[in-house]
Amino acid sequence: MITEVLLFITGIAVSTFGTLVGFGGGVFMVPILIIFFQFPIELAIGTAMSALLPAALISTIFNIREKSVDYIVASLFQFPAMVGTVIGAFLVAYMPVLQMQILFALFVLTVGLYMLATYKQKQKRKKGMMYRINRMPTSFIRKNHPKHLAYRLNGSLMAFFGLCTGTIAGLFGIGGGFLQTPIMIRIFKIPSQIAISTSLFILVVTSFSGIMSHYWLGNIDWTKSMPLMLAFALGALLGKGLKERNSASQQASEKLIGLGLILAGVSVMVHITLKYEF
DSSP, X not given: OHHHXXXXXXXXXXXXXXXXXXXOSHHHHHHHHHHHHOOOHHHHHHHHHHHHHHHXXXXXXXXXXXXXXXXXXXXXXXXXXXXXXXXXXXHTTTSOHHHHHHHXXXXXXXXXXXXXXXXXXXXXXXXXXXXHHHTSTTEEEEOXXXXXXXXXXXXXXXXXXXXXHHHHHHHHTSOSHHHHHHHHHHTSOOOHHHHHHHHHHHHHHHHHHHHHHHHHTTOOOHHHHHHHHXXXXXXXXXXXXXXXXXXXXXXXXXXXXXXXXXXXXXXXXXXXXXXXXX
């Protein structure tokens, strides 16, 4: 009984933080289930994936009401990401996955540290290579919401990043949401609230498809998944309430995302250690 209570409380905490940063929380939950609750790795992945759906769905309903979801951005990321997931799954058979996972975890940690170190700095909107690339053909101005500034998107560049994040997800067996949010904010200068809401909207689609896959593989035990799904749903409501109460600024959101990336990088390293039993 104590184990179930601890699992429920942990699920609420992870979901609350995941809602605030737009990651969902699956990348944090898998190592927690393996280390502290002794879940087999396949069951941990399936259980975490099933828990993400209600949390992402609840957050998305509120975000749709607030008109903070950018469906154009979601489409430009999501469809190439689905192709990338398939590519990543095939690459597993041909690439040194362990070495790439370690490099990827170090990369995520570096990006997280960079965001924490620079979140107070004003972003240079009219300088740099990414600024010039973003203004190449297939770029357009997007006005998402009256209270937000307009921002420029490049369809080809967004599709490319969607393909990359999807490939990473398929290759490493983790979600790509914790990369999509900072990409939206730092590269395309999308306001943090729109980026977070759009990432959670994308998570609804990816978690649903992931649940179907893991269910057919036998990696979901509903007696263990249902309590965690409820915990994640409550965490999504709590995270939404905290966002409304604190009305976090762009800088505060980037600080949380940087912290989330660092935790995600550590989680991936723990996941690697457990998977390969170092």
